[in-house]
Amino acid sequence: MFGTSQAGLVSMEHMPKSFILEKSVTAVILRGLKEMEIKKVAVIGAGAMGTGIAYVCATKGYNVFLRDLNEDLVKRGMGKIREMIATGVNRGKLTPKEAEEIMKRIKSTTDAAEAVREADLVIEAVFEDMDLKKKVFKELDELCPSHTILASNTSVLSITEMGSTTKRPDKVVGMHFFNPAYAMKLVEVISGKQTSEDTRKIANDFTISLEKEPVQVKDTPGFIVNRILGAALGEAIYLLEEGVASAKDIDKAVVLGLNWPMGPIALADFVGLDVVYHSGKSVADALGDDYLRKRSQPSKLLEEKVKAGHLGVKTRKGFYEY
Numbered sequence: 001m002f003g004t005s006q007a008g009l010v011s012m013e014h015m016p017k018s019f020i021l022e023k024s025v026t027a028v029i030l031r032g033l034k035e036m037e038i039k040k041v042a043v044i045g046a047g048a049m050g051t052g053i054a055y056v057c058a059t060k061g062y063n064v065f066l067r068d069l070n071e072d073l074v075k076r077g078m079g080k081i082r083e084m085i086a087t088g089v090n091r092g093k094l095t096p097k098e099a100e101e102i103m104k105r106i107k108s109t110t111d112a113a114e115a116v117r118e119a120d121l122v123i124e125a126v127f128e129d130m131d132l133k134k135k136v137f138k139e140l141d142e143l144c145p146s147h148t149i150l151a152s153n154t155s156v157l158s159i160t161e162m163g164s165t166t167k168r169p170d171k172v173v174g175m176h177f178f179n180p181a182y183a184m185k186l187v188e189v190i191s192g193k194q195t196s197e198d199t200r201k202i203a204n205d206f207t208i209s210l211e212k213e214p215v216q217v218k219d220t221p222g223f224i225v226n227r228i229l230g231a232a233l234g235e236a237i238y239l240l241e242e243g244v245a246s247a248k249d250i251d252k253a254v255v256l257g258l259n260w261p262m263g264p265i266a267l268a269d270f271v272g273l274d275v276v277y278h279s280g281k282s283v284a285d286a287l288g289d290d291y292l293r294k295r296s297q298p299s300k301l302l303e304e305k306v307k308a309g310h311l312g313v314k315t316r317k318g319f320y321e322y
């Protein structure tokens with residue numbers, strides 16, 4: 001959202017040059033989409049993210065198999081997708097004919113083998129639990145054709161560790177979508193230690209084919225967004241706990257003072273407090289005491305910039321050049 005009117009943080013005039021360049025590179029890649037290798041996608045897990053991802057993939061022309069453990073979960077997931085399609089039509093994003101075609105492109109099953117038998121890409125979106133994810137990846141590795149790329153939609157967990165349970169760690173990659181998937185433009189593409197460059201590129205190009213914007217991230221707890229979001233939501237909840245302000249005023253302050261589309265307390269509710277708790281704890285546990293101690297003071301990098309007189313827009317040089 002950096003530099004967009006939605007965020008309103010900086011005007012175009014003050015946009016760093018590097019950001020503008022990246023947007024035009026993205027446009028060039030978009031024109032080369034005919035070379036896409038992915039045709040069939042399987043999504044494992046029919047919760048909020050799994051259904052959102054399945055919907056986005058189907059709207060961009062991919063055949064999708066949605067899989068969950070039992071009929072109830074699958075039925076509920078397909079119900080959510082039908083609702084998204086109906087809303088898409090009501091909002092003028094889809095024509096009734098497109099809606100019909102999208103629905104035909106999505107199949108569902110409780111049978112993992114059936115879901116992934118012909119998949120070129122599998123996107124796992126099950127509960128954020130490493131043992132569960134490892135079990136799923138091991139099973140996927142056994143069931144999928146040898147060319148299939150295995151992606152995880154994890155928000156915080158290690159792609160390298162998931163890959164290690166398979167015989168194809170080079171074909172395991174992170175593709176972290178954001179909620180609601182139909183509206184959020186970002187996908188974090190995460191390379192584990194053994195993810196091959198080919199796999200990263202396929203995940204990257206696939207993201208672009210969904211008309212989403214990829215960013216490339218190393219395999220570190222929380223990646224980019226949840227490192228930042230965890231800190232921001234965590235601080236907002238501490239403010240509430242300390243009685244500094246009401247939930248409403250914390251949200252109002254951030255919406256009006258930082259131009260966020262919704263305040264951090266409302267966003268925590270929206271994401272799910274269990275998700276916020278577990279992802280915050282998982283990042284803090286994984287990064288350890290050194291991480292927490294360092295965060296109590298400004299970083300060395302910032303100190304160096306200030307000492308060098310590189311103060312940002314006002315000196316035409318900060319982290320970017322202006």
Ligand code: 3HC
Binds near residue numbers: 091177179
């Ligand atoms: N199909 C296609 N498009 C649809 C749609 C559908 N089913 N339903 C809505 N849309 C479109 C709308 O038409 C609108 O498009 P437009 O911008 O072109 O007009 C857009 O999607 C947004 O529509 P909403 O009705 O949802 O609009 P709101 O203005 O109420 O926005 C919001 C809601 C998008 C949730 C906004 O408040 C927001 O951006 N909040 C922040 C969300 C956020 O931060 N998400 C990230 C959470 S963190 C996460 O997911 C990571 C995880 O790992 C924890």
